[in-house]
Amino acid sequence: MSLTDTQAFAAPASCYAPCETAATDAGRGVLLQRLTLRHAGLRELRIAYEWQGPADAPVIIVAGGISAHRHIAASAAYPEAGWWDAQAGADRALDSTRFRLLAIDWLGSDGGLDVAIDSADQADAVAAVLDHLDVRRAFAFVGCSYGAMVGLQFAARHGARLGRLVAISGADRPHPYASAWRSLQRGIVALGCSESGRREALSLARQLAMLSYRTPEEFAARFDAPVQLVDGVARCASADYLESCGTRYVARTAPTAFLRLSESIDLHAVAAETIAVPCVVVAIDEDRLVPLHTLEALAGKLGARCRLERFSSPFGHDAFLTEPARIAAILTDALCGGAA
């Protein structure tokens, strides 16, 4: 039932001390797993995962946005850049010499699963990987954006297996305005009818998403030049930046994967009241996608089990990627405090 391209790692032990050789210790695997998806029923799934860190270290599940993946950070075994090198790796806040970091590729991210995917399905996929690796209980789940939604689902559905949750810029449900925004992005992708049209449409959708991840304040500071006419058509100062974001995204993303993972954010709903796991909820004041008040409300529902950390950043929703020092301080504090 499992296809591992490296050995499964051992059950977690109670040793929290740094381990000199651990930074080179990483592996990948693919699990074939039957799972009952919330909207699409029983399916045979491929769940790709990667771990980094000592076999006997406590496990931290790490999850990012819908465009993130199992390769969190560069390691000796997998030296290419990860999506969160600023926070994960040897001597980073998510210290791979003290913890075993574990991540999956999102269900649907290869574009091969064209059904509605729920954040609860992703949480169950993570739990299946923990089973497969004989990890009874994870020390922490650190999730950002969509990963925070999945973390909340994991805490609600598999709370007994989790010591603490750090949920950055993700709430118990999507905001209606953000849902409308994503819905239009999916409409744009659906519009591209030819092969070249599909790529252009996906690029535009990504560029639009980038606007929601950032803030007017950042754009005002970075792209203050007047709009120019180029070949008789207006071109705004951010065009090069946004187009390169779109082009990079198109190169690595199947349209179906984008459609279904974007949709998955909007299908997300978790009863926060049912979560018993201690949580640190991290909110960015300027987040246009997950407004501050939604995370204040989430913290209110989580009650005494929750600490709300907030800070201001012109990068808005993307602060988890672009404010490494602020995020590292919060992570270090959240992970080094008393275990749950």
Next chain:
Amino acid sequence: MSLTDTQAFAAPASCYAPCETAATDAGRGVLLQRLTLRHAGLRELRIAYEWQGPADAPVIIVAGGISAHRHIAASAAYPEAGWWDAQAGADRALDSTRFRLLAIDWLGSDGGLDVAIDSADQADAVAAVLDHLDVRRAFAFVGCSYGAMVGLQFAARHGARLGRLVAISGADRPHPYASAWRSLQRGIVALGCSESGRREALSLARQLAMLSYRTPEEFAARFDAPVQLVDGVARCASADYLESCGTRYVARTAPTAFLRLSESIDLHAVAAETIAVPCVVVAIDEDRLVPLHTLEALAGKLGARCRLERFSSPFGHDAFLTEPARIAAILTDALCGGAA
């Protein structure tokens, strides 16, 4: 050189008293005019205009967003609904028994002028209509959104012909973030390659624009229902509303008109320091398209000649259409105060 479908109106007199029969007094005309456009050079243009109110009353030029037009409000002569019936007409804040209201169809709005159009060009078109109608000086220019930009241009270029300016939700230059947003809308329209694709693309672009005109607060209040799966695809609660906005817009708008007028917003730039006309600048705290601080900065540049009026509304940029009582109070005050 002129094609009027009604008689030109007389020069403005100094009588400000209500006139019993004036509400039925309205007319339309089309002026053929050579104008040197800022980016496109000398052109022969059709400028369609409409007036409403007594021939001897002071003239108020009224201008709305890029989807507005010359028909501001219903009248006996033209009883169909206008785009600003809440503010304009007999006994409204823009009282057509006391003032002669004048508006144009934007240059480019018929889709026949596929060149870059500047807000300065629109201001010159208004001035040409004033010449044509032998109006030496207008009592006021009341502009909302794009109309406020054109009003600022008019005040800068033709200040000697204007008594006062009321600029609602429009600044001296576009915000870089809003420019990026509009640029993507135009990209979406350009993506529609087939006839049906063009309509769908324009609809999506309009739906996206609607998001920028409103606020998350309004959407949270109106569309709080969870996202539903319909035929296996997520549908958010605002979908019906947004799609009907898009459909209505497609029915009345040529894609070229949208592209060129959207672009015109981004080409807008006026040296506020050069404006000598007394101004009331109206800002909505929640405006996501024209952030409050940009209008505070504009008021600062206008200095003693300017009064800033601001208020809070969940309708954001669209408050000039959706907060009739607040806007009426501001207009009444701005128009009834001492003449400039």
